Amino acid sequence: MLILSLSPRRTISLPLELEFLVIDQFQGDTPRLRILCWICRSWARHVQSLLFSNINVEGKTSAALLTLLKRRSHLAGYITALHITPVSRNPPELLSQLIMLGRLPNLNAVDVAHNYFRGGSDPLDVTVWAAISRLRLHNCKFETIEMMFEFIASFPRLEFLNVSYCDTQTSVRVLHREIPMPSWRLKHLELTPFPALISWMVHQPVKLVVQSFRIVSLGADASAINALLSKIGGSLRNLELPWMYSPDAQMSEHPELISLRPCAVLTTVTFGERNTYYLGRGVITILSHIASPFLLLSTVSFESRLDQGYLDIPWEAVEAVLMAHCLSTLSAVVVKISSGSFQYSVVTPYERARPRHVDQGKPLGYVLYHTIPCGKGTSRRYGIVLVCYCINKGALLSPLFGSGLEGSTFSVLPGLFPGTGGRRSEIRQRRQNKVHTYIPRCSGTNRRPQQIWYFGKERATTI
Numbered sequence: 157m158l159i160l161s162l163s164p165r166r167t168i169s170l171p172l173e174l175e176f177l178v179i180d181q182f183q184g185d186t187p188r189l190r191i192l193c194w195i196c197r198s199w200a201r202h203v204q205s206l207l208f209s210n211i212n213v214e215g216k217t218s219a220a221l222l223t224l225l226k227r228r229s230h231l232a233g234y235i236t237a238l239h240i241t242p243v244s245r246n247p248p249e250l251l252s253q254l255i256m257l258g259r260l261p262n263l264n265a266v267d268v269a270h271n272y273f274r275g276g277s278d279p280l281d282v283t284v285w286a287a288i289s290r291l292r293l294h295n296c297k298f299e300t301i302e303m304m305f306e307f308i309a310s311f312p313r314l315e316f317l318n319v320s321y322c323d324t325q326t327s328v329r330v331l332h333r334e335i336p337m338p339s340w341r342l343k344h345l346e347l348t349p350f351p352a353l354i355s356w357m358v359h360q361p362v363k364l365v366v367q368s369f370r371i372v373s374l375g376a377d378a379s380a381i382n383a384l385l386s387k388i389g390g391s392l393r394n395l396e397l398p399w400m401y402s403p404d405a406q407m408s409e410h411p412e413l414i415s416l417r418p419c420a421v422l423t424t425v426t427f428g429e430r431n432t433y434y435l436g437r438g439v440i441t442i443l444s445h446i447a448s449p450f451l452l453l454s455t456v457s458f459e460s461r462l463d464q465g466y467l468d469i470p471w472e473a474v475e476a477v478l479m480a481h482c483l484s485t486l487s488a489v490v491v492k493i494s495s496g497s498f499q500y501s502v503v504t505p506y507e508r509a510r511p512r513h514v515d516q517g518k519p520l521g522y523v524l525y526h527t528i529p530c531g532k533g534t535s536r537r538y539g540i541v542l543v544c545y546c547i548n549k550g551a552l553l554s555p556l557f558g559s560g561l562e563g564s565t566f567s568v569l570p571g572l573f574p575g576t577g578g579r580r581s582e583i584r585q586r587r588q589n590k591v592h593t594y595i596p597r598c599s600g601t602n603r604r605p606q607q608i609w610y611f612g613k614e615r616a617t618t619i
Contacts, residue, residue: 286313319346455489
């Protein structure tokens with residue numbers, strides 16, 4: 157138990173529950189957790205649960221981990237996530253790494269990046285993996301298409317599935333036998349276009365329920381994705397389109413564009429690009445599908461890098477679609493900008509794209525937040541600048557949060573910022589963070605200064 161000495165005559169002892177809450181703030185900081193493990197014997201078990209909750213296994217460390225779990229079996233109960241990565245082009249057999257799954261009773265997440273799955277040498281034990289709820293396969297190569305499907309189908313209770321940039325050794329992807337797919341109820345599905353995998357999911361007789369779907373990349377022909385959307389559209393609520401068009405995709409003679417008509421309960425659509433040129437090509441096409449009386453969208457998000465291509469995005473056309481009468485349910489537009497330095501000395505596309513008027517309905521909220529690298533000597537990698545506006549009648553801009561008055565301080569909502577994760581410790585310290593004033597330098601504007609919450613340890617001069 158921790159004892160705080162305030163004076164020679166007075167001491168305060170904290171209960172272990174409060175001490176553990178403090179220790180929880182060091183999760184992910186391995187060096188400090190190792191030190192804390194040796195400070196107090198009553199802390200050891202709790203610190204060990206933080207140290208071993210998320211394990212990264214390589215070919216050279218799998219044997220050492222197995223030996224440690226044999227000597228101290230209680231550590232196996234702390235492991236909830238396992239990341240298996242190769243150390244070379246020819247890593248050791250996967251069996252030596254996956255066999256430990258039978259010794260991990262609380263394991264629920266598996267992340268595999270393996271160069272080559274060989275048939276026969278890597279047995280699939282369904283009983284071992286029945287409790288896994290999260291599976292991520294990236295940059296994996298399977299010997300046959302059957303082995304890929306058989307491996308994925310070995311996880312019957314998945315809630316999160318991510319298959320990115322995986323392929324097979326054989327060029328002919330024809331199934332020689334039927335492999336049944338479990339009746340998954342997925343909270344999140346993430347895929348790169350792999351027609352054979354998507355076709356397997358679509359043609360299975362079982363029902364597939366997906367709440368959130370992220371398409372990692374999308375080529376010129378979206379026929380396979382459209383077939384999958386037709387199957388999961390009845391349950392899909394969130395759709396992320398990071399790459400509207402793959403830069404190296406060959407334009408087919410009769411390309412099929414993505415269609416959102418089957419997504420009757422869709423509420424949130426996110427657009428994002430590394431290359432803003434391709435973002436501009438795809439946004440208008442998708443927004444034309446969104447502007448439909450069959451969809452009840454509440455939020456549209458744009459994720460982009462701050463570069464010259466960002467200035468070329470057709471924001472006026474985007475604004476015209478967002479202001480369409482058929483999007484009466486739209487309540488918020490979120491613009492996420494990352495990388496580079498943010499300069500307010502020019503008229504930004506965000507300023508140009510703001511609606512001049514809103515005819516009817518409730519105000520349309522516009523949120524813009526920008527992530528920037530923190531300076532040297534800081535513990536955080538990124539700081540966040542948040543600008544919140546609410547577009548109401550008469551084209552007046554006011555903060556989206558707080559009292560609703562122009563120039564008021566923004567309230568901070570937990571979980572709003574992906575860069576901070578809505579951490580309560582940062583929210584509690586918001587009074588200590590400096591509030592910087594942003595005065596738009598756009599010509600013809602007559603607005604009062606808006607206030608910005610700035611997270612991180614950078615000074616205002618870096619903005």
